[in-house]
Amino acid sequence: MLLFDINFLKLTPFDVLDIVLVAFIFYQLFNLIKGTIAANIAIGMVIVCLLYFAVQKLHMQMLTYILGNFMKVGIIALVVVFQQEIRRFLLLVGKNASFQRNRAWWQYLFGKREAEKNNYARIKPIIDACKSMKQTRTGALIVFVKYYDEQFYQNSCELLESKISKRLLESIFQKHSPLHDGAVVISGNRIKSASCILPLTDKTDLPAQFGLRHRAGIGVTEANDATAIIISEETGELSYAKQGKVKINISFAELEKLLNKDF
Numbered sequence: 282m283l284l285f286d287i288n289f290l291k292l293t294p295f296d297v298l299d300i301v302l303v304a305f306i307f308y309q310l311f312n313l314i315k316g317t318i319a320a321n322i323a324i325g326m327v328i329v330c331l332l333y334f335a336v337q338k339l340h341m342q343m344l345t346y347i348l349g350n351f352m353k354v355g356i357i358a359l360v361v362v363f364q365q366e367i368r369r370f371l372l373l374v375g376k377n378a379s380f381q382r383n384r385a386w387w388q389y390l391f392g393k394r395e396a397e398k399n400n401y402a403r404i405k406p407i408i409d410a411c412k413s414m415k416q417t418r419t420g421a422l423i424v425f426v427k428y429y430d431e432q433f434y435q436n437s438c439e440l441l442e443s444k445i446s447k448r449l450l451e452s453i454f455q456k457h458s459p460l461h462d463g464a465v466v467i468s469g470n471r472i473k474s475a476s477c478i479l480p481l482t483d484k485t486d487l488p489a490q491f492g493l494r495h496r497a498g499i500g501v502t503e504a505n506d507a508t509a510i511i512i513s514e515e516t517g518e519l520s521y522a523k524q525g526k527v528k529i530n531i532s533f534a535e536l537e538k539l540l541n542k543d544f
């Protein structure tokens with residue numbers, strides 16, 4: 282089936298679909314690297330490509346040879362340089378395709394009320410701990426993961442495997458606790474580990490007051506399918522990070538909604 286046939290331009294519905302999908306993929310990739318160092322690297326690579334085509338057209342042989350060889354290893358270089366972004370992109374695709382995470386279906390099949398009730402019981406001690414830590418200006422970083430990747434966390438964390446409780450969270454993050462440095466990781470109904478050292482984001486467009494705690498909270502959500510609550514020791518403000526993006530100074534009602542949705 283042809284939509285257009287202007288001499289050389291023949292357009293079928295699949296060509297349109299092709300263009301829309303490519304545009305969508307590029308848009309998602311752009312969103313993933315926006316504001317990171319990877320965006321500058323991508324611009325650098327585009328410039329090298331354009332330069333290569335220009336010197337090739339101008340028959341500048343030495344530069345064509347050098348840039349040509351550089352481009353030959355380009356694919357490998359791309360995979361190495363954009364490792365984090367490729368990982369995030371695949372996570373995004375997998376997450377959207379995952380049946381279990383499609384809450385509309387999940388709640389339709391297993392009852393929305395029941396799911397919300399069970400979730401609230403899980404979330405309440407976390408919200409209560411956050412309220413008290415905000416009041417006392419206790420810095421905290423709590424990470425939520427659907428799947429606890431032991432390889433990712435085992436080297437840097439203190440393994441806990443304990444029930445989620447307000448008092449335990451408070452004890453971990455109080456200043457004199459040996460475990461207060463680093464993040465707590467929660468998966469399912471358990472506090473899996475504490476004192477975790479997480480990857481830092483390399484975003485360059487973050488607010489000036491964001492130090493290592495915030496950078497680690499955002500970084501872990503870029504590298505993993507995770508969300509994070511960050512409580513600032515300096516201001517007591519609560520932030521929430523997801524997929525490398527952060528919401529600053531959220532209220533407890535908002536936090537409850539977000540956790541209900543993501544946790």
Ligand SMILES: Nc1ncnc2c1ncn2[C@@H]1O[C@H](COP(=O)(O)OP(=O)(O)OP(=O)(O)O)[C@@H](O)[C@H]1O
Binds near residue numbers: 462463
């Ligand atoms: N890579 C990391 N992974 C997890 N936690 C980290 C990491 N680096 C630092 N932290 C935590 O962040 C704390 C230092 O926070 P820093 O003051 O730099 O952060 P901040 O974002 O400015 O937050 P605050 O507003 O609480 O000061 C450390 O004591 C440690 O607990």
